[in-house]
Amino acid sequence: MNQISAIEAPSAGDMPTGDMTVLRQRGQREVFCGLTGIVWLHRRIQDAFFLVVGSRTCAHLLQSAAGVMIFAEPRFATAIIDERDLAGLADANEELDRVVTRLIERRPDIKMLFLVGSCPSEVIKLDLSRAALRLNARFAPSLRVLSYSGSGIETTFTEGEDACLAALVPELPDTTDAGLMVVGTLAEIVEDQFTRLFAELGIKNVGFLPARRAAEMPPVGPNTKFLLAQPFLAETAAALIRRGAKRIAAPFPLGVEGTAKWFEAAAKSFGLNAEHCAKTLEMPVARAKAGLAKSRVTLAGRKIMFFPDSQLEIPLARFLSRELGLTLVEVGSPFIHREHLAEELLLLPSGTFLSEGQDVEKQLDRCREAAPDLVVCGMGLANPLEAEGFTTKWSIELVFSPIQGFEQAGDLAELFARPLRRRALLKV
Numbered sequence: 001m002n003q004i005s006a007i008e009a010p011s012a013g014d015m016p017t018g019d020m021t022v023l024r025q026r027g028q029r030e031v032f033c034g035l036t037g038i039v040w041l042h043r044r045i046q047d048a049f050f051l052v053v054g055s056r057t058c059a060h061l062l063q064s065a066a067g068v069m070i071f072a073e074p075r076f077a078t079a080i081i082d083e084r085d086l087a088g089l090a091d092a093n094e095e096l097d098r099v100v101t102r103l104i105e106r107r108p109d110i111k112m113l114f115l116v117g118s119c120p121s122e123v124i125k126l127d128l129s130r131a132a133l134r135l136n137a138r139f140a141p142s143l144r145v146l147s148y149s150g151s152g153i154e155t156t157f158t159e160g161e162d163a164c165l166a167a168l169v170p171e172l173p174d175t176t177d178a179g180l181m182v183v184g185t186l187a188e189i190v191e192d193q194f195t196r197l198f199a200e201l202g203i204k205n206v207g208f209l210p211a212r213r214a215a216e217m218p219p220v221g222p223n224t225k226f227l228l229a230q231p232f233l234a235e236t237a238a239a240l241i242r243r244g245a246k247r248i249a250a251p252f253p254l255g256v257e258g259t260a261k262w263f264e265a266a267a268k269s270f271g272l273n274a275e276h277c278a279k280t281l282e283m284p285v286a287r288a289k290a291g292l293a294k295s296r297v298t299l300a301g302r303k304i305m306f307f308p309d310s311q312l313e314i315p316l317a318r319f320l321s322r323e324l325g326l327t328l329v330e331v332g333s334p335f336i337h338r339e340h341l342a343e344e345l346l347l348l349p350s351g352t353f354l355s356e357g358q359d360v361e362k363q364l365d366r367c368r369e370a371a372p373d374l375v376v377c378g379m380g381l382a383n384p385l386e387a388e389g390f391t392t393k394w395s396i397e398l399v400f401s402p403i404q405g406f407e408q409a410g411d412l413a414e415l416f417a418r419p420l421r422r423r424a425l426l427k428v
């Protein structure tokens with residue numbers, strides 16, 4: 001059994017000791033802010049609109065993270081806070097109301113509006129939750145207005161999705177029916193596969209948070225059980241528990257083993273027959289295992305290091321070490337949720353070196369010393385590391401791509417094998 005212990009800046013004795021080391025760092029970090037989540041959230045909730053209340057920097061970040069996307073009807077935008085607002089010369093609330101009113105008059109198809117806070121809106125202390133209440137009163141019932149923060153002061157990268165989903169939870173309809181909720185943004189193709197498998201297992205009443213449309217958000221209540229599909233949803237899980245729902249403890253559905261254990265945990269918690277569950281999963285497991293063979297040839301025996309970025313690092317490291325034979329040099333994560341990751345930590349190889357938070361220069365030194373074959377990191381670090389001769393993989397791609405579930409396990413492995421093959425070709 002793996003347990004974890006801290007070797008730097010331990011917190012108030014909340015971590016057990018054992019054979020797994022956690023280096024906790026609070027230095028300079030290289031991660032995106034939570035606004036990035038809008039890029040995948042706006043594709044998922046198809047009648048929602050994300051209005052960032054921010055600066056030109058925020059608008060640029062969204063544009064570059066989203067790539068060059070041409071929409072007939074865009075579903076996110078930035079209301080720019082300018083110098084007059086910052087200097088307190090203009091009433092930012094009045095201006096915000098004007099922008100929202102113009103937007104809704106032009107776009108009656110929008111059913112849910114998220115006001116997304118940023119660093120500048122925090123600096124001028126613009127209260128977006130009050131603005132949401134005010135705007136709700138004006139536009140109800142045809143539009144629901146919610147708010148959350150995606151600012152770099154409060155959130156990193158994937159925490160923006162957590163803040164968004166946590167804001168949705170109080171809005172979910174009540175139910176006393178027994179049911180399962182899958183929590184975390186998934187690609188539609190993955191949701192469809194999961195829906196089919198849950199039906200084959202015999203689990204009824206399965207909802208997904210977030211749903212594809214504002215009016216289809218799943219109900220919640222004391223007989224709801226939920227499965228996290230993403231490891232970065234601490235606030236959302238806490239909000240669901242406050243509504244009476246219970247979390248099913250499981251590893252995350254990445255790779256063949258993680259996905260099988262995720263489904264098994266759901267089946268067990270609904271009291272379903274273990275033999276029937278094993279039989280249902282037999283074929284997809286066999287297909288998914290066969291799908292890993294090609295990448296395994298490239299990946300087995302290689303050394304990999306994760307810089308902290310998305311909080312997906314620990315489940316990915318578990319998949320890469322156990323199913324593809326990679327050696328884990330260091331697994332960095334911006335935050336390690338001990339409870340949600342408990343099942344994952346048990347599956348990591350004994351003695352795995354974990355780091356939480358970041359002190360980027362020190363981590364770069366460790367990387368140079370360990371000389372991994374593959375480095376998983378944010379975009380800002382990838383170019384300099386490539387220039388030093390390292391092979392890198394952008395962690396952001398792992399958040400944008402459909403990687404969960406049996407059918408995607410082979411594609412997920414390929415995302416790591418490809419950069420190594422490309423580097424080998426360059427050397428030839």
Ligand code: SF4
Nearest residue numbers: 033058118119151152
């Ligand atoms: S929210 Fe803050 S960190 Fe994010 S883009 Fe805007 S200014 Fe930059």
